[in-house]
Amino acid sequence: MTISKIIEVPYALEIPVGPQHPALHEPVLLKAYADGEEVVRVDIYTGYNHRGIEKLTEKNTFYRNIFIVARVCGICNLVHANCYVRALEELLEKYPNDRARYLRVLAMELERVHSHMLINAVMAEIIGFDSLFMNIMRDREYVMKAKEVLTGNRVLSDYLMVGGVRRDVDSVKKDRLLKLIDRVLPRVKYYRRVFMEDDTLLKRMVGVGVVSKTDALRMSLVGPPARASGVKIDVRSSEKYDAYDEIPFNVVTRKEGDVWARMMVRWDEAIESLNMARYALEHLPSDGNPVPDERRLPRRFPPGEAYTRVEAPRGELTYYVMSDGKPKPYRVKIRTPSFINIINTASVYVGYTVADLPVILVSWDPCISCMERVTVIDPRTGEKRKVPVKELAGGGSRRVSQRYSL
Amino acid sequence: MTSNPADAGEKTSSNNKVIEKGDGYSIIRRSPWIVHFNTGACNGCDIEVLAAITPHYDPERFGVKLAPSIRHGDILIITGAVTKKAAERLKRLYEQMPSPKYVIAVGACAISGGVFHNSYSVLAGADKVVPVDMYVPGCPPRPEAILQGIVKLLEKIGRKEPPPKE
Amino acid sequence: MNGEEHPVVKLLVDKGLIEPSSERVKPNRRIYTFKPERIREIISTMINNLGHDYFYISTVIGTDFPDKKLIRLDYYIVLLPGEETIVLRTWLPRDNPVIDSILDIYPGVLNAECETYDLLGVVFKGNPALKRGFFVPSDLVEKNIYSLRKDSGV
Numbered sequence: 001m002t003i004s005k006i007i008e009v010p011y012a013l014e015i016p017v018g019p020q021h022p023a024l025h026e027p028v029l030l031k032a033y034a035d036g037e038e039v040v041r042v043d044i045y046t047g048y049n050h051r052g053i054e055k056l057t058e059k060n061t062f063y064r065n066i067f068i069v070a071r072v073c074g075i076c077n078l079v080h081a082n083c084y085v086r087a088l089e090e091l092l093e094k095y096p097n098d099r100a101r102y103l104r105v106l107a108m109e110l111e112r113v114h115s116h117m118l119i120n121a122v123m124a125e126i127i128g129f130d131s132l133f134m135n136i137m138r139d140r141e142y143v144m145k146a147k148e149v150l151t152g153n154r155v156l157s158d159y160l161m162v163g164g165v166r167r168d169v170d171s172v173k174k175d176r177l178l179k180l181i182d183r184v185l186p187r188v189k190y191y192r193r194v195f196m197e198d199d200t201l202l203k204r205m206v207g208v209g210v211v212s213k214t215d216a217l218r219m220s221l222v223g224p225p226a227r228a229s230g231v232k233i234d235v236r237s238s239e240k241y242d243a244y245d246e247i248p249f250n251v252v253t254r255k256e257g258d259v260w261a262r263m264m265v266r267w268d269e270a271i272e273s274l275n276m277a278r279y280a281l282e283h284l285p286s287d288g289n290p291v292p293d294e295r296r297l298p299r300r301f302p303p304g305e306a307y308t309r310v311e312a313p314r315g316e317l318t319y320y321v322m323s324d325g326k327p328k329p330y331r332v333k334i335r336t337p338s339f340i341n342i343i344n345t346a347s348v349y350v351g352y353t354v355a356d357l358p359v360i361l362v363s364w365d366p367c368i369s370c371m372e373r374v375t376v377i378d379p380r381t382g383e384k385r386k387v388p389v390k391e392l393a394g395g396g397s398r399r400v401s402q403r404y405s406l
Numbered sequence: 407m408t409s410n411p412a413d414a415g416e417k418t419s420s421n422n423k424v425i426e427k428g429d430g431y432s433i434i435r436r437s438p439w440i441v442h443f444n445t446g447a448c449n450g451c452d453i454e455v456l457a458a459i460t461p462h463y464d465p466e467r468f469g470v471k472l473a474p475s476i477r478h479g480d481i482l483i484i485t486g487a488v489t490k491k492a493a494e495r496l497k498r499l500y501e502q503m504p505s506p507k508y509v510i511a512v513g514a515c516a517i518s519g520g521v522f523h524n525s526y527s528v529l530a531g532a533d534k535v536v537p538v539d540m541y542v543p544g545c546p547p548r549p550e551a552i553l554q555g556i557v558k559l560l561e562k563i564g565r566k567e568p569p570p571k572e
Numbered sequence: 573m574n575g576e577e578h579p580v581v582k583l584l585v586d587k588g589l590i591e592p593s594s595e596r597v598k599p600n601r602r603i604y605t606f607k608p609e610r611i612r613e614i615i616s617t618m619i620n621n622l623g624h625d626y627f628y629i630s631t632v633i634g635t636d637f638p639d640k641k642l643i644r645l646d647y648y649i650v651l652l653p654g655e656e657t658i659v660l661r662t663w664l665p666r667d668n669p670v671i672d673s674i675l676d677i678y679p680g681v682l683n684a685e686c687e688t689y690d691l692l693g694v695v696f697k698g699n700p701a702l703k704r705g706f707f708v709p710s711d712l713v714e715k716n717i718y719s720l721r722k723d724s725g726v
């Protein structure tokens with residue numbers, strides 16, 4: 001439906017969603033225009049969370065940047081650090097040993113599990129299934145514990161360094177990790193069954209927010225949303241970075257392309273990831289110390305460019321690093337997955353009801369957005385009001401984030 | 407607390423009178439409702455705030471509960487470095503909260519800007535924009551630390567220390 | 573990744589739209605240079621030959637080179653199903669960086685184009701969504717500073 005449609009319909013509401021949503025790392029504001037219950041158009045505003053990271057990386061040295069890029073997104077900090085560190089390793093042509101590569105995969109897969117569990121919990125909460133939310137969050141604590149045992153911290157761990165990782169595992173930690181994985185795996189399988197069979201969940205998710213395969217590619221969707229529409233892209237299997245060439249796993253795809261399919265892909269991937277984590281632990285190579293000596297790392301980077309890709313929990317994440325021989329990078333470009341998944345999908349909401357809006361939004365995995373519900377801020381009918389939140393970004397039309405619809 | 411946003415304005419003014427007398431507001435100590443606002447965080451702090459309100463950490467033993475909207479909130483939890491765009495928004499949110507209101511800054515970013523303090527679009531810590539009562543350090547702080555921050559703030563309220571001036 | 577060139581890339585090279593370059597972006601990603609006015613032709617040739625199902629534009633990266641007085645624009649394109657990444661590279665004059673937008677034939681570049689415009693000042697002709705202040709705070713917009721330019725001073 002086009003914009004002109006709204007003007008024809010006299011009873012159009014504007015429903016701002018957010019930006020108190022702590023949604024993704026760019027808090028967004030969705031503005032939906034509804035005709036009765038039906039959403040006719042959605043505008044997306046962004047930029048609340050622009051922290052100028054790309055400029056910041058040009059001002060700091062290559063090594064300090066590892067800590068900055070890890071803070072682009074706290075939920076996927078390890079994959080961000082991994083992507084950046086691998087770009088540096090490509091520049092230096094200095095690669096980690098096998099044990100370090102396995103440990104990296106282990107850490108990243110644990111991160112994927114906790115991220116997928118989080119978004120599924122949030123989905124349950126959005127739908128109104130609070131007890132399921134609480135249960136999933138409780139079991140997620142085991143994964144956080146496992147991450148803490150492995151990397152030393154629950155969330156941001158700064159585990160990676162050029163040429164290896166920061167901490168090794170010994171047999172005690174290995175046993176604890178295996179025990180924790182054994183504890184989580186049956187729970188994840190159980191939740192997968194709940195999402196498969198529970199009527200309340202199915203009623204809200206099946207057939208909502210359908211994206212066809214062609215649309216998914218045209219909108220540049222990545223990660224689980226793309227795989228749920230039948231697009232078989234997974235950087236882990238195509239790029240085979242770190243130890244992904246040696247650890248067996250399946251790329252999960254689904255045909256349906258609706259919200260339910262996206263959530264099921266996440267559960268299936270979580271199960272895959274737990275199996276991979278166990279495999280990595282059981283087959284951990286012992287070819288020397290995975291922790292490189294920080295003082296021996298080269299101080300100078302040869303001029304050159306590197307472009308690395310990783311599969312973050314939310315899809316393809318890429319880093320471009322260019323060095324001109326100085327101690328600081330010349331250019332760093334970060335392309336994050338959830339940003340694309342959110343921004344490019346404004347058209348998917350059209351035709352569904354207002355109540356489906358948060359469900360579809362969460363299904364893109366915008367990090368977390370359960371704190372705030374959809375609120376109808378001004379339920380006045382009878383007129384189409386012009387951008388009421390103009391001042392919201394700081395007053396004056398020039399300051400308003402770009403408004404567009406697709 | 408009544409939950410009708412319509413009479414929030416009225417309530418605020420009458421509450422202010424109570425505050426001037428220096429008693430009465432400590433009643434929220436029994437069950438403060440929290441509101442969470444992300445001013446430009448990396449989400450590390452956000453998921454820990456989220457984890458802190460789940461049964462594993464059980465904040466409801468302190469009466470702490472997530473408020474459905476800012477107009478019902480007593481404690482505002484701020485995470486993340488305050489970006490210039492979010493600063494205005496934060497100010498408006500703070501003004502919308504009914505008095506008495508308290509602010510907790512969670513994480514290195516909300517305290518001082520953290521690793522982002524040098525950036526052109528970041529203003530720095532939350533206290534540049536709104537008065538902050540309690541700082542919880544860490545990057546990100548553990549959920550236990552966040553809860554401890556809340557409990558410490560409740561003690562402060564119990565001692566009837568007035569909220570900081572703007 | 574060291575294998576044959578993708579057929580559509582070969583076609584584009586044969587048509588003279590893009591030129592292979594001897595440089596590589598590590599790890600071993602091929603670079604092709606092209607003239608900025610041909611961008612629409614290149615992308616529509618790709619769509620016509622591959623359809624929307626077999627490639628996607630991953631990102632657009634602009635880099636400022638004040639000493640050369642040029643801005644470099646890289647289109648990173650992933651060719652499915654092999655997921656080979658190729659780089660299409662072009663150079664724009666720094667004082668007037670203008671290139672045609674491909675938003676109408678390929679909607680997925682929306683965020684990349686807006687971002688490059690807001691942070692670097694590259695104008696994508698024909699993109700209705702371009703506007704300053706998409707990301708950067710308003711004080712920079714008022715001073716007309718593009719933050720990722722090397723001489724921006726922020």
Ligand code: SF4
Nearest residue numbers: 448450451513514515
């Ligand atoms: S303090 Fe650390 S975890 Fe929290 S928002 Fe800042 S960078 Fe992220």
